[in-house]
Amino acid sequence: MEKKFLALYFDAPSLAFGFESRHDRRGTAPFPTRSAVTGILCAACGAERGDEAFLAKMSALEMVALELPRVVEKRFDGKLRKVRLSASNFLDYHTVGGGYDKDKERDKMQIPRTADGKAGGTALSYREYLTDVKFGVIVGGDAATLETLAAKLTDPVWGVWFGRKCCVPASPVFQGVYDDKASAARRLFDLCEIAELPTPEEEAESEDEKKAAPNERTYRLIRDAKPDDDETQVLYDVPVTFERSRRGLGEEFKRRRVVVLTRNFADRETFVEDFGE
Numbered sequence: 387m388e389k390k391f392l393a394l395y396f397d398a399p400s401l402a403f404g405f406e407s408r409h410d411r412r413g414t415a416p417f418p419t420r421s422a423v424t425g426i427l428c429a430a431c432g433a434e435r436g437d438e439a440f441l442a443k444m445s446a447l448e449m450v451a452l453e454l455p456r457v458v459e460k461r462f463d464g465k466l467r468k469v470r471l472s473a474s475n476f477l478d479y480h481t482v483g484g485g486y487d488k489d490k491e492r493d494k495m496q497i498p499r500t501a502d503g504k505a506g507g508t509a510l511s512y513r514e515y516l517t518d519v520k521f522g523v524i525v526g527g528d529a530a531t532l533e534t535l536a537a538k539l540t541d542p543v544w545g546v547w548f549g550r551k552c553c554v555p556a557s558p559v560f561q562g563v564y565d566d567k568a569s570a571a572r573r574l575f576d577l578c579e580i581a582e583l584p585t586p587e588e589e590a591e592s593e594d595e596k597k598a599a600p601n602e603r604t605y606r607l608i609r610d611a612k613p614d615d616d617e618t619q620v621l622y623d624v625p626v627t628f629e630r631s632r633r634g635l636g637e638e639f640k641r642r643r644v645v646v647l648t649r650n651f652a653d654r655e656t657f658v659e660d661f662g663e
Contacts, residue, residue: 428441
């Protein structure tokens, strides 16, 4: 079976990857979860929420996520210099159905319903988002499957966004199909301009400054854990079904172990270890 690699680019002013969300508290994971990536692929292909066979096929694909810097130009001493922003979270106080008149038929349509079908009150929630960061995702699998996904991502059946409808892509999500993982990774690094960030040596004017200077050319890599990996995390993010009727029953997701690694862009040895030649 011929294997290919799909490069996906997650660039938006805000992103959300639903994690540990219950009732009115809607959290986000600090990186793309497998369920988030699978959901994007489902939307692009027009797969139904309950299509468990399709979900199983998508969940079997190899997936590596990269947390990449958001690079901007800032002026220092009259000169423009590229710097990376610090990734951060913010919380949105979200309301649905407020300010409508229950006695007006047209307004009733905008008000959340109670269990018995009557117009209720305003629905409140606290929704967490990520900002000032980008992500890359490399998906590996058989060539036929990835070519199909590539065609759908360029002309999706349903809208594609990053977790919530307000998180609209600022750049094309699909960034090509490659013969090897290293080529897909290089494409994602090029897009975020990580190679153009200054190194600590370039920033520093003395040895002490060199030791204290932050290394802006680092990134984080998130992949499935290997048996000999230390400090792994357990996530319940492998989707079995997205059916609303099965939410909260403990059967929507399977668990997986992941490892989060901080890498230096200039480290050739770790690049080969993670992506190959």
